[in-house]
Amino acid sequence: MKHNIFIVLIFFFISCALDSPDENKLPQWSTILEVPIIQTTLDLNEFLEDSLIATYPLGEGGDSIFVFNKTIQLDTVTVGDKLKIDPIDKGIVQYASAIDIDTSETTFSIRYDSVGLDDISELINAEIGLINLDNINSQNTDPISFSDAMPSSLVDVIEAAINAAGGNAEVVVDTAALIPQQKTINFESFTSAAIDSGFIDVKIYNNLFIPLGAPIYVDIKNSIGTELFQMVWNSEIAAGDSSTISQNVSGMTLPGDMLVEVSGTSNGSQGEEVAITTADLSSTFTINVSARDFSVSEATAVVPSQTINDTNVITINPSQTIVEQAIMSHGELDIAVTNNLPLTGNILLNIPSLYFESIDSTLKLNFLLESGSFSMPTVDLDGWSLLMSFDNQLLNYDYIIITNDTDPDNISISQTNNVELDLNISNIFFRSVTGQIESQIVEQSGDINIESESRIQSANISNGQMNLIVDNRIGGSSNVHLTVPELMRGNNILDSLLFINSGVNEFVIPLSEYELHPISVDDQRLTYNTNTTTLVETSTYFLHDSISITLNLTDLTFNAVSGYLNQDDNIQMDRIDLDNDTKIQTAEIDSGKILFTIQNFIGLEADVIFSINELKEGSDPLETSFQISSSTDPLQREIDLSGYTLSLPLDSQSVNYTSTLSIPNDQLLSLTLNDSISIDVLIDTLWFGSITGIVDTVDVTIDTVKKEISALPEDMDGFDFANVEISIDFESGITIPVFLDLTLESSNSDGASEIVSISNWNISDSSTVIVPNASTLINVQPDQILSYGSARVGGDGTVGSVTSDEIILGQLSVRAPLEFEIGQNALITTDPTLFNENKSEIIPEEIENIVLFVQYDNDFEFGSIITVSMSQDTLDFESGNADLLIDALQIESMSSGIDSIELNDNRLGLFNQDSVYLRVEIKVIGQEDDNGNPISSKFLSTDEMQLNIYGRVQYLIDGPDILDSE
DSSP, X not given: OOOOOOOOOOOOOOXXXXXXXXXXXXXXXEEEEEEEEEEEEEOGGGTOOOTTEEEEEOSSSSOEEEEEEEEEEEEEEEOOTTOEEOOEEEEEEEESOOOOOBOEEEEEEEOOOOOEEOOEEEEEEEEOOSEEEXXXXXXEOOOEEHHHHSOHHHHHHHHHHHHHTTSEEEEEOOOEEOOOEEEEEEOTTEEEEEEEEEEEEEEEEEOSSSOBBSSXXXXXXXXXXXXXXXXXXOSOBOTTOEEEXXXXXXXXXXXSEEEEEEEEEEOTTTTOEEEEEGGGGGOEEEEEXXXXXXXXXXXXXXXXXXXXXEEEEEEOOOOSOEEEEEEEEEEEEEEEEEEOSSOOEEEEEEEEEEEESSTTSEEEEEEEEOSEEEEOOOEEOTTEEEXXXXXXXXXXXXXXXXXXXXXXXXXXXXXXXXXXXXXXEEEEEEEEEEEEOOOOEEEEEEEEEOBOSSEEEEEEEEEEEEEEEEEEOSOSOEEEEEEEEEEXXXXXXXXXXXXXOSEEEEEEEEOTTOEEOOSOSSOOEEEEEEEEEEOOOOEEEETTSOEEEEXXXXXXXXXXXXXXXXXXXEEEEEEEEOOOSSEEEEEEEEEOEEEEEEEEOSSSOEEEEEEEEEEEETTEEEEEEEEEOSOOSOEEEEEEOTTOEEEOOTTOOEEEEEEEEOOOSSSXXXXXXXXXXXXXXXXXXXXXXXXXXXXXXXXXXXXXXXXXXOOSOSSEEEEEESOOEEEEEEEEOOOSOEEEEEEEEEEOTTSOEEEEEEEEEETTTOSEEEOTTHHHHHTTOXXXXXXXXXXXXXXXXXXXXXXXXXXEEEEEEEEEESEEEEEEEEEEEOOOEEEEOSGGGSOOSOEEEEEEEEXXXXXXXXXXXXXXXXXXXXXXXHHTOSEEEEEEEEEOTTEEEEEEEEOOHHHHXXXXXXXXXXXXXXXXXXXXXXXXXXXXXXXXXXXXXXEEEEEEEEEEEEHHHHHHHO
């Protein structure tokens, strides 16, 4: 930093003397002298001495700002020999066992024998039981007149009185015993009836002019006068009234013709006169007899319509077949009827256990009940369903017989008379059954043909199996016992027991270690036998269906085979997988090779042709052939792959090879088919000049770059850059993503350092890397910046291209406008400046007073506090031992003025020293926002602070001292 310090000591002494004066009379006086101390201008040019700092326009007012610029060229990075695939080893074994046996498939069906039930028969005895005679009409006796029923003497007296009175008289009728009267009644609806239960109701209609009774007796007798029962009225029956008494006749046998005898008493007019006429002597009373609720055990009668009904079951004969529900494929229902009733009518027979399609459509038969015996037409039950309980094998039925009324004919009938229904269901077989069926054993046999152009005499099976698909469409479970005599293991033939459920069952019988012996070389057949046993269990069976068995012999390979082996050239194709994270679409091979090691263990000469279509030289695929002898000595071959192109689908990273083997087919041969040709293929490390595809991560190291930083301002403690930009521009022709990891480290001579890291930056997407927190790197006022890191090419699954000579170029740029955030301890310190050099420049010791004047003009955005120190030793400035000339003079931002300081006695002697140095310290006061937070301040190129410090010295001039000095 440059300081313009002007110190002027002017002493003007003017004297004129013609005579030597008397020193005792010499004068003394005080004078004032102005002395410049420091005059300086502070701007940023004083601090900036490097061409890396330049000015840039700021706004439209003509101002400009200082900006630090630094460009660092990073070392060029080359992909180089990073594109490769590690060695891949593939062992290929080609057996001589290309004996073709086509898949042999045999299908056969197993059907069950018919399943049914024994004949079901039932003799239904439908007795008529008690006969209801509800058609008996009531019968009235002939009327009994007053004249006939009363004693003749009483009739004569009354008749005389009437006649005396001229046909109308009032008389007193005396009490009198009735003359017994007997009348006949006839019930036309029956001749006789043995009453099981019933009543006879007798009703007296009194149409006499006087009451009847009491008592009144009515005797019912048979036609010969034998009394059947008597009925007594103990209350009189008023004239014009009636009265009924019922008689329970249960257990009686009643005739249809009866005698009714009436006797008893009439109480007359009970002493009262009654007016009578001659006609009253002819008044009558009548007896009515009616039968009610007659149920008879036998009778000769007109029999009204009778109903015979019953609900019952038929017990099924015990059987292994137990039916819950079954659909019949065959069945016949026959009904024979014997009518032992003297009646005809109609029969409705219902069998709910039999229905057709819907459970609501049960079997119902409605037919006429004729006299004698007759048979109904046979009912075909094909398609009908049978429904029973599994625990109770019962057939439900019910019937209703309704007889015709015999009116007007009387018939003789007994309660034991019946109708016999002889039911018989025969030839019962089922189409399907839910329940349990009787166990069955079904045997089946057949052939399994072997389809092959070879004629096998015998063969040892090393691998293969018999696949059986058993589709049990019948239902239920069964055991199938399968034997194949031509397949043997040791001395035992193939013998397997298969448990099958309803539906599709799959079985695999491994055939390894079995020997195959067709019937003969000329008859390439195998035979099978099955024995199927059904299990007794509850299930649903579809008996018209079958159990279908499909038998396959598949994937048979042999350890050894003898016979006439007819083979085409044995062409084996396989692939070699490139097990690598790099997925190649196309690649140019710089170097690499394929190494073959071949051993022949089949004992036959053979040619091997090896080709890989994915490897091409020009347009020709890689192809090579080897002549191999019957020797087992290893044969080695090598193919140089330099200059080849590898082309693969991205989703199939493998190369394919083909080899061919031929053996004779017109000789009876025996081969051990586990012997083989062994080919070991080693694709040695492939180095690529270029790759298009999905490249696995290629790590490339970015060498450390060290650059010195010398242009930043010094002696500006507490000033932090507010807006630093550090960016790195990369340039690369690689078309797949390149991911950057970079570390920047700045440090200064005091040992302070800062580190900023960038991780996983895809420079393919954005070639300009913006360094975060760049200000921290610069604010340590670094002497140097280090950059180091690495780049990862590919590895994200993106398809692209890269070559070994691809490069990555990088240039780091630092741009730091001199725009600072000023801290609390921000300080600008000038270098110490010599104020006086020799004794002659010392201000006289007789200083009486010094006033310092500070004149300033501050253009900066920030204020400051000025401190001026003085010392003869510059080290005192750092140690703090220097004397203060001016202590903490505050200057506001964007201001000008002049201040004065009067020095005290302690500081007057500061100016009387030899070689005094001055140093100015400017403590910067930064800007703040309304909340007291620091805000940045800009250093404009036109900003400066002008500072002029001078002193006004008053001192004593002593004449005698001056004279002594001369």
